[in-house]
Amino acid sequence: MTARPEGSTRPAGGACIKTTCPYCGVGCGVIASVAKDGTVSVQGDPEHPSNYGRLCSKGSALAETIDLDGRLLYPEIDGRHAGWDEALDLVARKFSETIAQHGPDAVAFYVSGQLLTEDYYVANKLMKGFIGSANIDTNSRLCMASSVAGHRRAFGADTVPGVYEDLEEADLVILTGSNLAWCHPVLYQRLAAAKQKRPDMKVVLIDPRRSMTADLADMHLAIRPDGDVALFNGLLAHLARSPALDDDFIRDHTSGFAEALEAARASEADIISLTGLSQGEIEAFYRVFETTQRVVTCYSQGVNQSSSGTDKVNAIINCHLATGRIGRPGMGPFSLTGQPNAMGGREVGGLANMLAAHMAIENPEHRERVQRFWNAPVIADKPGKKAVEMFEAVADGRIKALWIMGTNPVVSMPDADAVARAIRNCPFVVVSDIMRETDTCAYAHVLLPALGWGEKDGTVTNSERRISRQRPFLEAPGEARADWRIICDVAARMGFGEAFAFQSPAEIFAEHAALSAFENEGARDFDIGGYAGLSRGKYDELEPFQWPAPARSVYPSPLPYSRRRGEGAIDVSTLSFMQGAGEGQERVIRFFANGNFYHPDRKARFIAVQATITERINVAYPLVLNTGRIRDQWHTMTRTAKSARLSSHLAEPFAEINPADAAELGIEDAALVRITSPHGEILVRALITPRQPRGAVFVPIHWTDQFASNARVDALVPSVTDPVSGQPALKHVAVSLEPYRAAYYGFAVSQTRPGSVNACYSAFAKVEHGYRMECAFTEAPDDWETWCREAWRLPGTLSALAYHDRESGDRRIAFFDGDKLVLAFYAARTPVVVSRNWAVTQLGVTHDNPRRRITVMAGRPGADQPDPGATVCSCFSVGVNQIAAAIESGCGSVDGIGALLKAGTNCGSCRSEISAMLQAHLREIPAQAAE
Known part of the structure; x- marks a missing residue:
């Protein structure tokens, strides 16, 4: 798709740059082209092995999100424009003074899977090796920390065994807690294409909600929230009685099977009540798993975002270990990460409980090794505060200086209102971001303008361990700088200049690669030592590759390698190389087919997990809230909301409600509903659908105070976390629902976004040529025309065309500037009945005769103008x-x-x-x- 960004200098026309999409963990390759007039177009890279040219709706619309509207373009201190030297001096001084007065644990970094690996690396190095605290955590804690914990418990390392090809080579693909169609659309396309070619392939979806992914599934198991451990424990017990059990693999390559099986058998009697499934459904699922050799189990946020998320992960892995179905084509557990560089953050130790290069902070040998490699004055000797703990420490004053990079915790953290209060009251807060107006930026003492996608230069790692380049094709706007440069400049001002004297991201990547190989020799899974000597030129040309890539596998020749210590930790029989694809470019690397895991005895661990259900609902809060994503928006919408196309599918915050629940509560479709928990309340639109099970409600995570008046759903979520991983439970929240009776409802399309809207409910979305707005009022304004003029700051020279139905109370007002529609506003005592998508198109057409203007007032097209509908x-x-x-x-x-x-x-x-x-x-x- 094509767009012409405004207000930024562009490189010479004709540039065609291969880069990587900045959205989900699929890591799709993108080709960005810049024409002579500055127009940017994007398309999928047909040679990138993650997507082979496919893109989802968000990736296709990337060119529509790179304008400078709303960008943070220069440093600010307490809301005033400041120079870089002043801002950086202040940050360094405040952090240094806080450390000197209160110790290193009084400061913290909260970072993001939106950072590139090079940014992540220097942030982690500064905090853990030079400040001496492990108080650096990432918003990836919210999406995949339970996978990390489960991998480490089972495998001895945070290793993803499989690759994307496994989804196409499997005979059974289980999707549990994963709405693949909307959250990882390109993988969904690959799976759908494989199933079309091989109709005998089976797909099982395990999800309380009948998401759009269910339409691909042969079996949908509408499991109780948090019933996954019971289901997979029951599967393990079933497999132990079946011919599918791989006794040789269990004996030679694992430990702990008897204990895990005993725990699994303990829940068999209660499995129907624990899962909410029928006996027939359970038996059918167990039978298809038992009798299918090539099985991949993909899991995502529905598994991870739970108070028992790590146990769920291990319950899944237990079943694959018991059958030896791991590391071979079409077999294995597969964690699908949410963010573009969540994996890169894990590799460099961006989590508070990890060290760089997959080393363990609790291991003194590892700590000494990293400190020696960095020549650091100190090394953090204990885990730091995980995300929820971090903001609790901010709230109670233990953390006094906080640096937030590329994320919006006032929206995305559980108990979001408490997080907002904590940040507001923190003595010193720095925010590095690309946008000026976010819910979190509002509380910053210092704002630092960072580079965005299309401007950044570095690497990211996707869900299958594939490292790809993000390359710049746009010049840095205003005074914005790369995150790694900002961090290094602060480090230098704190007295650590020699260790942070990097001149390019290539130098950082080379050091990161060297650390991964340092005293490794096969002892650790993460090894990209083959790129430790990478020059700037080679870095610029770097093709996508999967790790591990130790020195002998990359240079001097693309041949399989052996290891002097830990021989066979990788299944070298599947470590093949693509000749002619660049130096040492791997085709496929899988782990663990021949055993040899990363625990000291080289055996995997079965983990005994207990199947329990925490009943969170009660009389006051009788419904279960599930939060998640929608198809066309990303995180807190700072980028995707810029695209009119992406905002057209679902333009305002909503709650999916089962028809029976809605009838019982007196909630009509498209009415407003108030959702309440002990922590807060939100106001959203009702979407009544049988896809939602009874007793449950689904609300998207994306809307912020920038796009809706009261729809930050994580304000409802308590700070309940998994005890092992520290990941918040974002999918099982007790809430109540009630209809919200407004006196009047409104809908508007306008050339500009209104300023202050005096309404009890409002939601905004970008459209072609302007904006659309939904709103509601507890009482009608005294004069609708005056209200419109004040809300949109309309010049007095504009005349209004107005309509009032005295019987129904409907109001219609339109303002024209010559033959152009400036604003059309529709109000009614019930939700406004207007052809919304048609009304939006009226901003871009000529209204040069009375008939056209009357049609606008009617709110629906004439016979000569067909309505496309939603x-x-x-x-x-x-x-x-x-x-x-x-x-x-x-x-x-x-x-x-x-x-x-x-x-x-x-x-x-x-x-x-x-x-x-x-x-x-x-x-x-x-x-x-x-x-």
Whole structure:
């Protein structure tokens, strides 16, 4: 897709740069092209092994998110423009003074999976090796810390055994706690394509909610929240009675099986109540796992974001160890990470309980080795504060200086209002970010402008251990600087200049690679020593590669390697190389097929886990809240909300509610609902759908105070964490729901975003040529026209065209500047009935006659202007009415609709919605015939 960014200097036209998408952990390759007029276009890189040219809707719209609107372009101190020297001096002085007065644990860094590996590396080095505290944690703690903990308990290292090809080579793919269709769309496309080629392939979805991924599944198990341990414990007990048990693998390569099996058998009698599944469903799942050799179990946030997340991970891994189904083609447990560089953060020790290069902070030998390699004056000798603990320490004053980099914890952390209070009251807060107005930036004493995607230079690691380059194709805007440069400049001012005298990210990467190989010789899984001597030129040319990549595997020739110590830790039979693909470029590397794990005895550990359910609901809060992502938005929307196309699918915050629950509570579709927990309340739109199970409600995580008046869902979530990983439980929260009765509801389309909106509810979204807004009022303004003029700061020269239905109370007001619509506002006593997608288009057309202006007032198109309806396909802006018309005309397949309308032919994320519409139509036909 193509866009022309405004307000920034661009490189010479004709540049064509291979880089990596900055969104999810799939790590898709992207080709960015810059035309002579500065227009940027993006497309999938057909040679990148993560996506082979595919992109999701967000990746396809990257060019629409790189403008400078809202960017932080220069340092600020207490809200005033400051120079870099003044800002950096202040940060260094405040941190140094705090350390001198209160000790190193009085300061902290809270970083992000949006950072590049080189940024992460220097931040971790500064905090753990020179400040001497481990108080550096990352927002990746919120998405995959339980996977890390589970890997370390089972394997002895944070090792992802498999690769993406396993999803295509498996005969059974289990997706548990993963809405793959919306959260990892390119992997979903790869899986869907494989299933189409091999219809006998089976897909099982384990999820309380019938997400869009369920449409690909042969079996959907609507499990109770947190019932996963019981389900997989029961599977382990079943496998122990079956021929699928691999006694040789268990004997030769594992320990702890008897204890794990005893714990698993303890929950068999209660498995139906613990899982909420029927006996038939359980038996069918166990049978297909038992009888299918090539099984991959993919898990994501639905597993990790739990108070028992680490136990869930180990319950899954136990089943793969018991059958020896690990590390071979189409077999193994597979953690799908959420962020583009969550894995890179793990590699450099960005978590508070880890050291760099997958070394352990609790291991004195590892600490001594890292300190010696860095020539550091000190090394952190105990784990630091994990994310939730960190902000609790900020709140009670133990942490007095905090540096937040590239993340928005006032929105994303549990108990978000308490986090906001903690940051507001912290004596010194620094925020490095690309956006000026975020919920977290509001509390910063110092704001530091960082580079964004398209400007940054470094590497990221995806879910299959593949390291790829993010390359710049845009010049740095304003005074923005790279995160690694900002960190190194502060380190130098704190007296550590020699250790942070890096002149490029290439130098940082080379040091990172060298540390990974330092005194390793096969003892540790993470080894990219083959790139330790990488020059700047070679770094610029670096092709995607999977780790491990020790020196002998990369240079001088692309041949399999052996290790003097820890022989066979990698299954070298699958360590093949692609000739002609660059020096030492691996094709596929899997771990553990031949055993040889990373515990001292080289055996994996079965972990005995207990199957219990914590009942969180009660009379006051009788419903379970599940939080998560939607298809077209990313995290707290600072980038994706810039794209009108991405905002067209779901334009305001909502709650999915089961129809029976909605009827019982008196909630109508599209009405406003108040959701309350002991920690706070939010106000969102009701989306009534049978995809949501009874007794539960789903709310997306994305909306912030920048885009809605009261929709920060994590304000409802308590700070309950997994006791092993410290990961918050974001998917099992007790809440209550009630309808919110507003006196009036409003909808607007406008050229500009309004300023202060005096309404009890409001939500904004970018559209072509302007904005749209939903709002509601506890009482109607005295004069609607005056309210509109004040909210949008309209000049008095604009005249208004107004309509008032005295019987219904409906109000319509439109303001025109010549033949251009400036603002159309619709108000009603019930949720406004307006063709929203059509109304949006009126901002970009000419209104040069009275008939057109009257049509705007009516809020729906005339017969000559068909209404596309609500957006289904964001890539090609295809609406529900267009798809319905195609179905009515005889299009009987998703591919047929794609051929006619293009819907579903780019990223494919909407294919499940199109399929649901087709199925609904087919169900209607016999019903109509019966009538």
